[in-house]
Amino acid sequence: MVEAVETDRLQRLQALTDAALAHLQLEELLAALLLRVRDLLAVDTVAVLLLDNGSGELVARAAVGIEEEVEQGVRVPLGHGFAGTVAAECRPVILDDVREADVVNSILLEKQIKSMLGVPLLVGGDVIGVLHVGVLKHRRFTGEDTELLQLAADRAAVAIEHARAFEAERDSRRRIEHMQSITDAALAHLEVADLLEVLLPRIRDILGADTCAALLLDEATDELVARAAVGIEEEVEQGVRIPVGFGFAGRVASRREPVILDDVDHANVLNPILRDKGIKSMLGVPLLVRGQVIGVMHVGTLAHRDFGRDDIDLLQIAADRAAIAIEHARLYEAERAARRRIEHVQAITDAALAHLELDDLLRVLLPRIRTILRADTCAVLLLDETAGELVARAALGIEEEIEQGVRIPLGHGFAGRVAAQRRAIVLDDVDTADIFNPILRQKGIRSMLGVPLLVGGDAIGVLHVGTLSPRKFAREEVELLQLVADRVALAIERARIHEEAVMLEQLKANFVAIASHELRTPATAVYGVLATLVEREGLSAETREMLLRTGYEQAERLRRLLEELLDLSRLDGRAVHIEAKPVVVRSVLAEIALGIVPSGANLELDVPDDLAAVADPLVLDRVVSNLLANAIRYGAEPIVVTAERRDRHLRIAVEDAGGGVPEELRERLFERFVRGDETAGSGLGLAIARAYARAHGGDLVYDPRERGARFELIVPQG
Numbered sequence: 001m002v003e004a005v006e007t008d009r010l011q012r013l014q015a016l017t018d019a020a021l022a023h024l025q026l027e028e029l030l031a032a033l034l035l036r037v038r039d040l041l042a043v044d045t046v047a048v049l050l051l052d053n054g055s056g057e058l059v060a061r062a063a064v065g066i067e068e069e070v071e072q073g074v075r076v077p078l079g080h081g082f083a084g085t086v087a088a089e090c091r092p093v094i095l096d097d098v099r100e101a102d103v104v105n106s107i108l109l110e111k112q113i114k115s116m117l118g119v120p121l122l123v124g125g126d127v128i129g130v131l132h133v134g135v136l137k138h139r140r141f142t143g144e145d146t147e148l149l150q151l152a153a154d155r156a157a158v159a160i161e162h163a164r165a166f167e168a169e170r171d172s173r174r175r176i177e178h179m180q181s182i183t184d185a186a187l188a189h190l191e192v193a194d195l196l197e198v199l200l201p202r203i204r205d206i207l208g209a210d211t212c213a214a215l216l217l218d219e220a221t222d223e224l225v226a227r228a229a230v231g232i233e234e235e236v237e238q239g240v241r242i243p244v245g246f247g248f249a250g251r252v253a254s255r256r257e258p259v260i261l262d263d264v265d266h267a268n269v270l271n272p273i274l275r276d277k278g279i280k281s282m283l284g285v286p287l288l289v290r291g292q293v294i295g296v297m298h299v300g301t302l303a304h305r306d307f308g309r310d311d312i313d314l315l316q317i318a319a320d321r322a323a324i325a326i327e328h329a330r331l332y333e334a335e336r337a338a339r340r341r342i343e344h345v346q347a348i349t350d351a352a353l354a355h356l357e358l359d360d361l362l363r364v365l366l367p368r369i370r371t372i373l374r375a376d377t378c379a380v381l382l383l384d385e386t387a388g389e390l391v392a393r394a395a396l397g398i399e400e401e402i403e404q405g406v407r408i409p410l411g412h413g414f415a416g417r418v419a420a421q422r423r424a425i426v427l428d429d430v431d432t433a434d435i436f437n438p439i440l441r442q443k444g445i446r447s448m449l450g451v452p453l454l455v456g457g458d459a460i461g462v463l464h465v466g467t468l469s470p471r472k473f474a475r476e477e478v479e480l481l482q483l484v485a486d487r488v489a490l491a492i493e494r495a496r497i498h499e500e501a502v503m504l505e506q507l508k509a510n511f512v513a514i515a516s517h518e519l520r521t522p523a524t525a526v527y528g529v530l531a532t533l534v535e536r537e538g539l540s541a542e543t544r545e546m547l548l549r550t551g552y553e554q555a556e557r558l559r560r561l562l563e564e565l566l567d568l569s570r571l572d573g574r575a576v577h578i579e580a581k582p583v584v585v586r587s588v589l590a591e592i593a594l595g596i597v598p599s600g601a602n603l604e605l606d607v608p609d610d611l612a613a614v615a616d617p618l619v620l621d622r623v624v625s626n627l628l629a630n631a632i633r634y635g636a637e638p639i640v641v642t643a644e645r646r647d648r649h650l651r652i653a654v655e656d657a658g659g660g661v662p663e664e665l666r667e668r669l670f671e672r673f674v675r676g677d678e679t680a681g682s683g684l685g686l687a688i689a690r691a692y693a694r695a696h697g698g699d700l701v702y703d704p705r706e707r708g709a710r711f712e713l714i715v716p717q718g
Contacts, residue, residue, distance in 0.1 A: 026163040030062035033156050038064055041149060043133040045113060048121070049076060049083050050129035050160070058083050058130055066134070068107045080104050083130045086118040090127055092146045093118050097138065108134070117141040119150045121157040128157060195325055196228035203318045204230050207311060209299035211279060214287070215242060215249050216295040216326070220475075224249050224296055232300070234273045246270050249296040252284040256293055258312045259284050263304065274300070281305040285316045287323035294323060361491055362394035369484055370396055373477060375465035377445060380453070381408060381415050382461040382492070386699045386714070388648075390415050390462055398466070400439045412436045415462040418450040422459050424478045425450050429470065440466070447471040451482045453489035463488060526555050578616045578696050585611040585643045585650070592621050593641065596628040602637035611643055613650040615715050619696045620652070626689040627654035627711050634658060635709055649698070650717055655710040661702060669702055689713075 034046040045065035049058035058076040060069035068074075079088040081104030086093045095101045095116040098108055108116070111134075118132035131153040196214050204212035211231035215224035224242040226235035234240075245254040247270025252259045261267045261282040264274055274282070277300075284298035297319045362380055370378040377397035381390040390408040392401035400406075411420040413436020418425050427433045427448040430440055440448070443466075450464035463485045529551035533544065586607040597603050624641075631639045635656025643652045661669060670690045686700070693700040698715040 025166075026160065027062070029159055029163045033152075033159065034062055034064045037131070037133065037149070037152050037156075040152060041117075041133050041145060043117075044136045045111065045134040046131070047133075048129060048131055048156070048160075049074075049087075050121075051078075051087065051127060058087055061129070066107065066111055066113070068111070069105070072107070074105055074107065076104050082108070082116060083118060083132060086120055086130045086132070087127045090120050090122070092120075092150060094141050094146070096140060098134070112136060115139045115141065117145060117149055119146065119153045121153050121160065123157050123161045128160065131156060193228070195322075199322050199325070200228055200230045203297070203315070203322070204299060206318065207283075207299045207315055209283075210302045211277070211300040212297070214295060214297050214322070214326075215240075216287075217244070217253065217293060224253055227295070232273060232277055232279070234277070235271070238273070240271055240273065242270055244293075248274070248282060249284060249298060252286055252296045252298070253293050256286050256288065258286075258316060260307050260312070262306065264300070278302050281307065283307040283311060283315055285312070285319045287319050287326065289323050289327045294327065297322060358492060358496060359394075365488055365491070366394055366396040369463070369481075369488075370465060372484065373449070373465045373481060375449075376468045377443070377466040378464070380461060380463055380488070380492075381406075381419075382453075383410075383419060383459060385697070386694070390419055393461070398439060398443055398445070400443070401437070404439070406437055406439065408436050414440070414448060415450060415464060418452055418462045418464070419459045422452045422454065422457075424452075424482055426473050426478065428472055430466070444468055447473065449473045449478060449481055451478070451485040453485050453492065455489050455493045460489060460492065526551050578619065580614050580616050580696070582612060582614055583617060583620075585613050585652070588617055588620055589624060589641055589643065589652070592624045593628060596625050597632065597639070601632070602639065604638055604640045606640060607643040611645065613645065613715065613717060615650060616696060619692045619715075620713075622692045623689040623700060623713050624652060624654065626685040627713075630685060630711075631656040631658075631709070645717060648717055650713075650715040652713040652715075653703070653710055655705075655708055657708045660705065660707065660709045666702065666704065670700070 030048055034048065038044075038046045045063070047063040047066055047069050048061050049069075050061045051057075052059050052075075055075070056078050058078070060072075060074040063069045076083045078084050081102065082093065082095060084104065095103075098113050098116055103109065113134040114136060115138055116132055116134040118130055120127045121129040121131055131149065133149060200212045200214060204210070209231075211229070213229035213232055213235055214227050215235075216227045217223075218225050218241070221241070222244050224244065226238075226240040229235045242249045244250050248259065248261060248267065250270065261269070264279050264282055269275065279300040280302060281304050282298055282300040284296055286293050287295040287297055297315070299315060366378045366380065370376070375397075377395070379395040379398055379401055380393050381401075382393045383389075384391050384407070387407070388410050390410065392406040395401045408416045410416050414425065414427060414433065416436060427435075430445050430448055435441070445466040446468060447470055448464055448466040450462055452459045453461040453463055463481065465481065529547045532547055533539070533551075539547075586605065586609055589607055590605060593603055593605065628639065628641075631654055635658030638657055640655045641653070642655070643650065645651075670686050690700040693713055693715070696715055698713065701712050701714065703710040703712055
């Protein structure tokens, strides 16, 4: 009989050992072991508590008949209560009557367990936990029961240790696989956005979290900018920016070490989205490259969680891989951006070299510039030095600037400030900015970037682009547009020089043709008179007198024409040296009029006695004398001369009461050899007068009136 019992006992222990060897998963192992221990000892409850070395507590890991221990996460300190005593004293403990014993775990009483037996789980002489059994009726556990349970515990301890070792190895392998998946993603994507889109879900899954986000450092503002997120996409959508040193992510970056928030609701967080999303616990680590912080990566859970050392190490390893990948992606993007920048500038340079005509040049350049800057509008305004204004010369997406002949005074509005300050200006919000041109708002432009067109350090105009949606132009975009503008400015100057050269060649051709014709008439007349006087004898005194007078008049005409041609030659060659000096305007004009206007003519000099200006007297003489001569020849009295200082300019006007300049002649009025009367004058006077005015930095303009002709000389004054 004893032999049969012993055989049964051995068979049950063998079954226990078989279970230990058959299961490598800890949960499955414990489930099988506990059922067999219950049957082996004929008890009602069985439980295993494993030691948490970190806290020095026994944690309920598996139970049969007393499942509440596991469900409620029972933890028993070493040396306290029933299980704590077993583990601390490293020996079996029997409770004949649970109600009279010192038990920490109230569930034992609630389950009405009457008697208990507990033994330590030992591996190499060290306690790794406790195995205890209980019965709902009083029972005196015998030495044989104790020996049997200890034998079962010894086999269970070995099996548990094996399962733990297997799980640790499996976890290590998974960790390596996870890291490999991070590394694979890092190597597979060269763009930051694509890289983060793949990395973040993997990291979230690896950490068993609900959210994952990456914030990258903006060194210019010393802020962390939300760049990508999973489960908390609002961070990116709302463009969250966290100052370094503030809030959760800011502390991670400033400390350059992991930070854990066990309870987000009671933590100091700067970003309200974290609470709005219901995140309870968070773990954040720095993104480091060569010891420098480039950003922060954090994960969060919607349920409270105690992030452990393994979690921290795992996320930091993932962050280290991600940081290197992000830096590589950034370097790639920077290299690609630099290459595109060179290509864009080359496209502008190619266009600049291919077109010599200004209009053709701008027609090709503007679409390219708009595309390069990803803008909706692009415009070029060129400086009219005479008027001190920027004139819209070409536009794309804002053609109204050209159609309406927009002119912007230097220093005023957006373009005027760009030209006056000779630097790039960005308007983040056109609606709230000081702009001179209402077309910008009418077209719905929200943001603008403008740069000066510089040649030799001087602004010759402005190039600006605009967008129909709000946009913050980056420093790289400002630099790119300025590079483009520098090429455009040189191309415009080259086109202008080409146009001037073409015009000069045309002028030279016209000049030779017309001048030879104009000179031939008086020269032929003089030759004819002299030939008659020399070759014909017996001319009467009256005839000789008439011929001499005719010859003198034609010679005088020839002299004036030659002087005017010499003036034009000097002006075309810029050989006229302007010597501006202080003058009393009334005195200078009175002296000029005295030499031109016949005595007794009705001339009104409406000029203040105290009006002073800085001007070249020769220029005043050449221009005003010509205007007075024309008024006498073509106009009617009274002739009125006025002068005033206005808008930083001296303005001298000569006006007569005649019929004025015929409308068909007005467009060509200042061209060379253009005359209203073919029988009088050379047609060079007004061309010379305007050339002198412009050589002085001013201009000569015709001001049409209902009656009479009015010309105005404009001379700039400091």
